[in-house]
Amino acid sequence: MLFITNRFPKASIRTRLGRSFVFDVNNNAASNSLFFCESGKDGEHTELGSQPMFERLRDSDYRQVLLLVHGINVQPGQAL
Numbered sequence: 001m002l003f004i005t006n007r008f009p010k011a012s013i014r015t016r017l018g019r020s021f022v023f024d025v026n027n028n029a030a031s032n033s034l035f036f037c038e039s040g041k042d043g044e045h046t047e048l049g050s051q052p053m054f055e056r057l058r059d060s061d062y063r064q065v066l067l068l069v070h071g072i073n074v075q076p077g078q079a080l
Helices: 050-059
Strands: 002-007 030-039 045-047
Touching: 002 050, 030 050
Parallel strands: none
Antiparallel strands: 002 030, 030 045
16 A cells, blocks of 8 residues: 655654654654655555655556545554
């Protein structure tokens, strides 16, 4: 699952492509940054960056995209 979030990571808010993205569950404030990520089968999240994410969407065989806006107190994985 691809997702975009503005929730704070535990690490720096500076984008680092390919890093493991771990949410800071003790901080539910919205960041002024967006993070473009992918959720893996093992429940781990990886930061992709905006350009790689949109390239994957563009190159996908799928013709429809489901956008899910999750609540402020819900992690993306919990919203499904």
